[in-house]
Amino acid sequence: DSSLTVKKLAEKLEVEPNSLMQELIGLGIMATINQELDEDTIEVIADEYGYEVTTEPEEEIKEEDLGLNELVQDIEDNPEDLQDRPAVVTVMGHVDHGKTTLLDVIRKANVTASEAGGITQHIGAYQANINGDKLTFLDTPGHEAFTSMRARGAQATDITILIVAADDGVMPQTVEAINHAQAAEVPIIVAINKIDRHNAQPERVKQELTEYGLVPEEWGGDTICVPISALKKENIDGLLEMVTLVAEMEELKANPDRPANGVIVEAELDKGRGAVATVLVQNGTLKIGDSIVAGLSHGRVRAMIDDQGERIEEAGPSTPVEVLGFNSVPQAGDLLQVLEDEKEVRNLAEDRQSKKRQQDLGQKQTVSLDDLFEQI
Ligand code: GTP
Ligand code: MG
Numbered sequence: 001d002s003s004l005t006v007k008k009l010a011e012k013l014e015v016e017p018n019s020l021m022q023e024l025i026g027l028g029i030m031a032t033i034n035q036e037l038d039e040d041t042i043e044v045i046a047d048e049y050g051y052e053v054t055t056e057p058e059e060e061i062k063e064e065d066l067g068l069n070e071l072v073q074d075i076e077d078n079p080e081d082l083q084d085r086p087a088v089v090t091v092m093g094h095v096d097h098g099k100t101t102l103l104d105v106i107r108k109a110n111v112t113a114s115e116a117g118g119i120t121q122h123i124g125a126y127q128a129n130i131n132g133d134k135l136t137f138l139d140t141p142g143h144e145a146f147t148s149m150r151a152r153g154a155q156a157t158d159i160t161i162l163i164v165a166a167d168d169g170v171m172p173q174t175v176e177a178i179n180h181a182q183a184a185e186v187p188i189i190v191a192i193n194k195i196d197r198h199n200a201q202p203e204r205v206k207q208e209l210t211e212y213g214l215v216p217e218e219w220g221g222d223t224i225c226v227p228i229s230a231l232k233k234e235n236i237d238g239l240l241e242m243v244t245l246v247a248e249m250e251e252l253k254a255n256p257d258r259p260a261n262g263v264i265v266e267a268e269l270d271k272g273r274g275a276v277a278t279v280l281v282q283n284g285t286l287k288i289g290d291s292i293v294a295g296l297s298h299g300r301v302r303a304m305i306d307d308q309g310e311r312i313e314e315a316g317p318s319t320p321v322e323v324l325g326f327n328s329v330p331q332a333g334d335l336l337q338v339l340e341d342e343k344e345v346r347n348l349a350e351d352r353q354s355k356k357r358q359q360d361l362g363q364k365q366t367v368s369l370d371d372l373f374e375q376i
Pocket of ligand 1: 093094095096097098099100101102193194195196197228229230231232
């Protein structure tokens with residue numbers, strides 16, 4: 001029953017039916033355009049056109065399987081080398097529910113007027129001092145960076161603030177955020193936002209959240225829900241208090257005295273400065289001059305700029321920092337690591353590039369039998 005007409009096969013292989021019929025003649029088959037071809041013939045013909053016919057549906061090779069984003073040196077830390085590190089907090093929620101407003105309020109409350117003037121460029125992450133505790137906030141543009149990080153197995157966040165607008169309730173991206181956080185086993189603190197609005201229904205939000213396994217503490221569950229207004233700056237302190245509380249319970253540690261590894265939060269090509277990557281250092285300390293590799297990119301740390309726009313020499317665990325010196329733009333979610341010297345990072349990056357090229361080529365050349373028989 002696995003058959004296909006000459007016409008359909010030509011369409012599948014993106015060749016002229018006439019050319020295909022010529023090939024068939026070469027095989028001793030005089031076929032008309034509507035003639036059905038059997039499986040063996042199809043295989044031989046596909047092969048002639050440079051396709052390899054696989055009998056099983058092609059499984060997409062994941063980047064993880066290729067090892068394009070692996071830590072080659074995952075050093076175990078001795079417990080006695082570990083020190084407290086700031087928690088990394090991500091704000092997630094549906095479009096327009098107030099992520100950026102909240103992050104701005106937290107940030108502004110924590111930079112002095114003069115410092116605020118010094119912030120010239122956007123940085124996708126910053127650190128704030130909350131009642132003596134440092135917290136690192138990640139301002140992921142949409143879910144994209146977070147999604148790609150998770151797809152690449154990078155765990156960048158310790159706590160998720162799930163922001164839900166009280167006048168809108170749980171929406172598709174709210175659910176998506178819950179799924180991400182739950183899959184990564186990251187604690188969720190719910191900020192019920194826009195309580196200043198006349199049509200705010202915080203109780204309805206709580207009710208909706210229970211459908212996704214988030215039962216508020218006041219209803220006997222273990223989900224912390226904090227009503228806030230990011231716009232009117234109401235109860236932001238209350239929210240941050242809960243965040244620091246959860247952060248303390250997590251007992252987050254890292255070893256600052258080792259070569260750094262981290263994750264690319266965002267990256268772009270800057271006209272004047274070349275590839276600029278916002279890196280979250282996760283362990284160790286990143287220093288000027290370090291040889292670095294992230295995904296398919298490599299280089300040497302030429303300069304580092306902190307969230308205040310200041311040049312710095314070193315960045316320790318949980319520090320977000322702009323890094324200059326990559327030879328190309330890495331991708332959000334790529335894992336960064338420091339290796340011995342420039343040769344090592346170059347070799348690793350080039351090795352990954354050639355694996356990637358082979359994969360790209362390989363995928364173009366195979367076509368599955370299922371694909372061939374699928375009706376056009
Ligand atoms: P995207 O980045 O587009 O997903 O949106 P966002 O989640 O970052 O929301 P943003 O902070 O941009 O806020 C969206 C709108 O809601 C803006 O007009 C804010 O001024 C408004 N807004 C945010 N917080 C509050 C609040 O507490 N109360 C009221 N009334 N409006 C708010
Ligand atoms: Mg926003």
